[in-house]
Amino acid sequence: MTGEPSRKSKIDKIIMNNSYVLFFLISDTEEFKRVTIALMKAGINSFVTVPVDENVEIRLGVKEFSGQENFPQFYNNGELQTI
Numbered sequence: 001m002t003g004e005p006s007r008k009s010k011i012d013k014i015i016m017n018n019s020y021v022l023f024f025l026i027s028d029t030e031e032f033k034r035v036t037i038a039l040m041k042a043g044i045n046s047f048v049t050v051p052v053d054e055n056v057e058i059r060l061g062v063k064e065f066s067g068q069e070n071f072p073q074f075y076n077n078g079e080l081q082t083i
Helices: 007-016 029-041 056-066
Strands: 020-024 048-051 073-076 079-081
Touching: 007 056, 020 029
Parallel strands: 020 048
Antiparallel strands: 020 073, 073 079
8 A cells, every 4th residue: 555545535535625626638628618618618727627537546536536437527525527
């Protein structure tokens, strides 16, 4: 045991330390634009973005945390939201 936090606990920390978090795929620019516009239209103009294709551990951690395979995933105060 290395003492490092689990992938899931790392994601939990990101989500709990930020009111709004968007996990997204850089490679899917159209979907990123659609989601960003939808969030802004909803009045959410400030949110943390976390690209998941750059880091396998983050991508797998988000999947473990949410139990979902799809991206983007948007969290509002710790709750996964449909966008």
